[in-house]
Amino acid sequence: MPNDTVALNQQNTPLDHLDDVWLFGYGSLLYKVDFPYLECQPASIRGWARRFWQGSHDHRGTPEAPGRVVTLIEEPNAVCHGLAYRVTPDTFAHLDVREKNGYLRFFTPMTFNDGQQVEGLVYVASEANAAFLGPASLTEMARHIAFSHGPSGANADYLLQLDDALAELGAPDAHVAELAIQVRQLLE
Template sequence: MSHNTIAINQRMDQFDGHHRVWLFGYGSLIFKPDFPFIERKPATISNWTRRFWQGSHDHRGTETAPGRVATLIAQPGAVTAGMAYLITPEVFAHLDHREKNGYLRLATDIRFEDGGSELGLVYIATEDNAAFLGEASERDIASQIARSHGPSGANRDYLLDLAQALRELGMEDAHVFEIERYLTEMRE
């Protein structure tokens, strides 16, 4: 699958006719929602784990020196914490462009921290997309992140902003916090 997934995402019709849809964010959407939303609240999704295995050629890196950003990897029993946004379908065009570097819209059950759940959507970059970098140690990921910079800024800032946002929300993520630890050591 190519880097650019806009056309594929535009064909997803599961939420056509809906006036409002819940969107689950687990990476930069937690701390940088650059779109209008009706409501925002902490939430989780099950059977997925957050990993910095996706390459960023368009935001936090370049074509020749990609950064690393978060995606979700299937893992039975795992729970990933993030932020849910109630949006209107008009926001999809913006999100499809923002997440075009290999991310696909998928339907998922979103569980809210304050109780209840809704079927909503999440953008996930699966391993069959051209920008997928795959598994690496947290130390190696931190090293790549430390060197990467793209049109949206330093890759380091993305990781550090995500770690800070997770802490502020009282959410745990050993993978993110371990990468953060290595990044901090590299700075010192």
């Protein structure tokens, strides 16, 4: 799969026939909302775990020294909490470019806090993409994140802002929280 997934997403998941789409945010979409939305509310998806296993060549790192950002990994019984944004299909012209580094979008069941379920669109970077870094020890990932930088800034800022956003949402993530503790220690 190519690093730039814009064309693949537009071809594989056309949205023009829809009036609106629910988008599930679980990473930087929780704290960097640079797109218009019609509605936003907390939501979760089942069977997916948030992990810092995706390389970032275009935002939090460079092609020569990629940073680490989150993707979702299939994990039975896991619940990933985030935010659902109801957006118009034209919003994806921007989002597809923002999430182009190996992320493919697809629909999955999403549950709001009141128990209502809808189909939501989510971006996931699988191990089939060239930027996938995969698992490593928390110590290795923390060191990698603490010292990576890219056009969008320090990789550590991405992690720490995500950790803060999840705490504010009332849905801390153990993987993110442990990495944040280690990165803060490395940066002191």
